[in-house]
Amino acid sequence: MKHCDVTVVGGGPVGSVTALSLAEAGLHVRLFEKRPVLGSQERATTFHPPTLELLEPLGLTEPLVRAGLVCDEYQYRDAELGRVAVLSYDVLDGLTPYPFRLQVEQSVLTGLARDRLAAHPRIDLHLGVEVDAVAQEADRVEVTAGGETHTSRWLVGADGSHSLVRERCGVDFTGRTYPERYLVVSTSLPLHDIFGDLSMVNYVAGSPDWHVLLRNPAGWRMLFPLRPDHEISDADRPGEALRHMRSLCPSATAQDIQHVTVYEVHRKVAGTFRTGRVALVGDAAHVNNPLGGMGMNSGLHDGLLLVDPLVRVVGGSADVDVLDEWAARRREVALNFVGKETDDNWSRVRESSPEQRAEVRRAWRELEADADARRAYLRRASMLDSLEVVSG
Template sequence: MGLVSAMVLADAGIDVEVFERNATVMEDLRASTFHPPTLDMLAPYGISDVLVESGLKARFTQQRDRRKGLIAEFDLARLEGSTAYPFRLQCEQWKLNLELVKKLEQYPHAKVRFGCAVEAAGQDDTGVTLKVRTLDGLEEVRGDYLIGADGAWSTVRRSLGIEFEGYTYPERFLVVSTEFPFEDQFENLSWVNYISDPEEWCVMLKVPSLWRVLFPTAEQESDERVLSDEFIEARLQGLLPRPERYEVVHRTLYKVHQRVASRFRLGRVMLAGDAAHINNPLGGMGMNGGVHDAFNLTAKLIDVIEGRAPDSLLDQYERQRRTVAIEYINANTARNKQLIEERDEAVRDRIHAELRATAADPQASMAYIRKTSMFDALERARSIA
């Protein structure tokens, strides 16, 4: 979440420099869901409406079952009045990154340096030091503070010796993207669907030009087999049999973790986003939680830099966001996976009955929507002194 942090700091008049390993913004197909409060945060900077124009408004989310069909549907339009964006926005994260780079180009005191890989980070009483690998060789850079938002394999986190506590799932997640119009084949299919099954659960998400289907894979299957045309075709045919073969536009396979850094702040260095916490994608809380980290942290950092608050205010960032990462983001995504893959039929029946009852009860439904849209997590963070 380095670009989000840089934008907020630059908008406050603070000099910022961003180091990006890749040569340009990567158009990858991982995160694709923006929750309402995330859009509310980005809106004052002119970014949310741009994203809405290029994304899909998912008013409904659905809990489905492969054998039983639709179990429960939740209408985010019920959030009207508490947010300017009462829907999930289905839009690829790289589009956000492109807008952030454009925004940063407008600030003369902000710099985004592509093709710069951070190889080490250190600090002393007066500032932080980065060793950065560029095309011209190794360069040393100094700054007052450092936000390590360099992903799950964070060099910054490892340089400081901060533990990344948690576990890795034995199975990997396979994401297959296709232009096939599933909405024409499944009755009343929403743009966001969590589909339970004791043998092979899946998630179906629509982005503007593609359907993305996420499948778990068996631990013993090789990467080559899982990514093969035959294997992927069989998975898609199992989801929706058809005489023709599916045209696959993109495929990716990755390991999934539930981990939280033991520290979010160490001296002049703070961690945010995947460098601080990672989780499975069931619920779309990873990227959104990272954006929430960035806004929480930068608000405090601005007050410290401008002399309105003591340096100790940054400890509150760790207390607030680390608590939320553990209690809400990691806990809820882990539970989402547990529920969707449940094998015991009696337990599955109970889960489905509870979901139907929740959807049918206005008060319970609103509580469910607020929790899954991450409003509750933000409230919890604000409650921590």
């Protein structure tokens, strides 16, 4: 492809879907992904209603829903007391065509996008090619990758939390790091049979033993906090995972572990989401606590909501002001919606004093009983409100 309107750096869920959407809208797009295949990473498993709405015009929602588990309620539990409250999504009927939380691995979305990208006439796909330099001129952006220089009119940085694009553009990335790291275990244990009363998504409060139990098509995922001073080597991870699993299911064995990872958790936002001819989206622009499943979702919103203003700017029917509006709104959502909601989820689940935990339980039971309050809460938890902020 000689002519290129937009270079996208990074083929995670956000870069892949943004590239596809830009190409479907008529632009010529070049996508660089340093890994040899798209969709090899497993982190996000939750898709919220507005994301499913935004993916619909690309034809991705229907196959995604078919591959996933429709979760029309979720549960708040206490590590000692068991089930506290179940929040049903029925109160979102009429507000969205998808009144549920879809549980499916992010690799399913990236896989669906990959098949479309590979066959697309306006996509130039470079897999296994790392971008190592970015430079801007008045009328173009240049990237160096695989020893060659490639030119386009615009660039989208979707290269994750350690973004080279962000760093090379001199954009700061500030915020905080959470005190605990998270141990995430994928397991073949049939937790639904073992506990008998779980929903597909369960936040379990406790101090210090809070945890999250999530069901996916491939099995269950368990998330536990690790104390900040608790160093574990890669070799110790399975043993650590087993110790945590046995605190819930004493009969668990090493064979029940499918995969273990340990994550540092940050709440950080880029100083700007647009600098000159470069836009930042997804984890390159913001990272947050995974409790609530909003990181990838809001990254997909960044990318998909960028398409219309960028197409108009490239086509000459709009001024770059529309990109500044996009950048300011998305940054506002990252700072004051996603960052806040996920932080609140974290505070609630790890509340330490018995009085505060009793207060949190009371609040959840009220939400369960009061449909109006639950609707207001689930509009935020399912990110419907964040999209309204963006659409103005």
